[in-house]
Amino acid sequence: MKITGTMINYFFHCRRQCWLFSNKLNMEDNSERVRIGKILHEIEEKKARKSEIAIESIKVDKITEQFLIEFKKSDADIDAAKWQLLYYLKILKNKGIKRAGKLTFAEKNKQASKVLEFDLTPDLEKELDHVLIQIEECVTRDTPEQPLYDKKCKKCAYYDYCYI
Numbered sequence: 601m602k603i604t605g606t607m608i609n610y611f612f613h614c615r616r617q618c619w620l621f622s623n624k625l626n627m628e629d630n631s632e633r634v635r636i637g638k639i640l641h642e643i644e645e646k647k648a649r650k651s652e653i654a655i656e657s658i659k660v661d662k663i664t665e666q667f668l669i670e671f672k673k674s675d676a677d678i679d680a681a682k683w684q685l686l687y688y689l690k691i692l693k694n695k696g697i698k699r700a701g702k703l704t705f706a707e708k709n710k711q712a713s714k715v716l717e718f719d720l721t722p723d724l725e726k727e728l729d730h731v732l733i734q735i736e737e738c739v740t741r742d743t744p745e746q747p748l749y750d751k752k753c754k755k756c757a758y759y760d761y762c763y764i
């Protein structure tokens with residue numbers, strides 16, 4: 601199974617969301633928030649004067665001599681963004697390209713800094729391998745997990761699908 605960066609992000613955000621997206625129940629286009637995220641993403645990209653770089657099943661925002669850089673709309677779910685970035689670092693590493701990771705947030709709510717840096721350490725890579733197995737198990741189940749009933753659901757593109 602080809603695991604994408606979005607699947608990793610959604611797995612940490614909500615396993616039900618990961619299942620729905622991976623099983624082609626894609627409601628992203630209905631979400632105003634997602635549209636804003638895409639626009640901000642494009643602006644950051646233009647600023648960087650780089651296009652997304654496609655590698656296997658992933659698209660990374662920017663690669664410099666030192667860093668793989670991902671642009672994010674907000675720092676609302678740093679854990680999800682972090683594991684997505686680590687997955688990208690792993691794919692690059694498997695291609696013989698070693699980089700540190702950098703997350704750049706357009707809006708910052710929870711962090712003092714707009715930029716966070718991460719390295720794919722051996723321990724994190726081991727953890728990531730376990731995460732990939734868990735994602736495969738999650739998305740190949742016949743049905744998704746139950747809705748979270750969490751406040752973050754109000755901002756989710758799948759809200760109508762889960763609750764209405």
Ligand code: SF4
Pocket residue numbers: 613614615616617620746747748749750752753754756757758759762
């Ligand atoms: S609305 Fe909530 S439960 Fe449903 S997919 Fe989104 S985050 Fe998950």
